[in-house]
Amino acid sequence: MQWTGMLANRLGTFVQPFLALYLTVARGLTIAQAGVILVIYGVGSLIGPLLGGLLADHLNRRVALGGSMVVSAATLMALGAASTTPTIAITAFAAGMAADLYRPASGALIADIVPVSQRARAYGLLFWANNLGFAVGAMAGGWLAERGYGLLFVLDAATCLVFGALIFFATKTNTRPKPAAHEPAVGYRTALRDPLLLGMLGLTALYATIYTQADVTLPLTMHGAGLSAASYGIALAVNGVLIVVLQPFATAWLSRFNQMRVQAASGALLGVGFGLTALAHSQWAFVGSVVVWTIGELGTAGFAQSLIADLAPTTAQGRYQALFNLSRSSAYILAPAAGTTALSVFGPAGPWIGCLVSGLVLAAGYLVLARPVLHRRAAATRTTAAIA
Structure with missing residues (x-):
């Protein structure tokens, strides 16, 4: 049911990709004003996973996951109804907080019921459902945006309610975390004293900041090149279609290799792909750059989240997933701030040159952490197997 609900929800994920154009x-609003609103949305997105992690570890997963989707629907409708800059800012904060509220419970639920050896595949399947819905939703969103942005908010909220209903009424799993024998209590402060975890979270934030330029700076760049919202929707749909077609095969093949090295190569490809956007001026040139960074994205599907789940103590799965999602959500602040500033100061090529450099830094970071991360994961996996 979680897979089905995720698919339904992503089919209607219209607001976030088109929020910059909507504003x-x-x-x-001016580009600078829109950038401020997007940063405010991002601040909310930082709070959402932290709250969601606590809910996931203290409530049963079904209540935490389903309830968060109801909250998300309500805040999306409020954002769509807001008309003044202050009310847009307030509702953007609330919508950003609600958008990622469900993720820790979703990730923890998989860790609860899926064996360690199958977690990467399970997270990969969720990623696949995410992009299957996104492939359709992005194209439909561009078409709907040209007929009225209000439709984006109504339909996005409706699919959130569908996801919530599936979790509440069609999911029998009702897990709560049960501590393993002699397992110490672990909270956010304990986790944040782990330098290896902090390094991984930092790399995840950098990756997400590069990737989120597709939502923030890419539509503005394409609009500046004289292309329509529908053209932007097509470019994003190409990303989703490629993920849907290639990701199941890529996950099976890439799982045979050193995962940190795979992520290093993926980070480099991501940076090169976004860097090529600086040279794009036509619809097909933009699509070509999307193809390159999508290939880079394939190397991350399911693996990073699985690693975090493998390292987490039983009673802190929600909080570890929250920190992972928090690092990704930080891009909602970092990406608008960096992207719109680079666009305003350095012109259309500025954000994309920055993405190229950041991608190379990302690759180097993964290589530096490769050995200690894999050693830690192996030790955690052996411990889990012994307990089981």
Whole structure:
């Protein structure tokens, strides 16, 4: 049911990819004002996973997951109804917080019921459902945006409610975390004293900041090149289609290799792909750059989240997943701030040159952490197997 609910929800994920265009085109805000609103949305997204992690570890997973989708639907409708800059800012904060509230419970639920050896595949399947829905939703979103941005908010909220209903009424799993024998209590402060975890979270934040330029700076760059919202939707749909077609095969093949080295190569490809956007001026040139960074994205599907789950103590799965999602959500602040600033100061090529450099830094970081991360994961896996 979680897979089905995720698919339904992502089919209607219209607001986030088109939020920058909505703010500048429909609400008439400047690029700088839109950047501030997007940063405020990002601040909310930082709080959401932390709250969601606590809920996931203290409530049963079904209540935490289903309830968060109801909250998300309500905040999306409020954001769509807001018309003044202050109310847009307030509701953007609430919508950002609600958008990622469900993720820790979702990730922890998989860790509860899926064996360690199958976790990467399970997270990969969720990633696949995410992108299957996104492939359709992105194209439909561009078409809907040209007929009125209000439709984006209504339909996005409706699919959140569908996801919540599936979890509440069609999911029998009702797990709560049970500590293993002699397992110490672990909270956020304990986890944040782990330098290896902090390194991984930092790399995840950098990866997400590069990737989120597809939502923030890419639509503005394509609009500046004279292309429509529908053209942007097509470019994003190409990303989703490639993930849907290639990701199941890529996950099976890439799982045979050193995962940190795979992520290093993926980070480099991500940076090169986004860097190529600086040279794009036509629809097909933009699509070509999307193809390159999508290939880089394939190397991350399911593996990073699985690693975090393998390292987490039983009673802190929700909080470890929260920190992982927090590092990704930080991109909602970092990406708008960096992308719109680079676009305003350095022109259309500025953000994309920055992405190229950041991708190379990302690759180097994964290589530096490769050995200690894999050693830690192996030790944690042996401990889990002994307990089982």
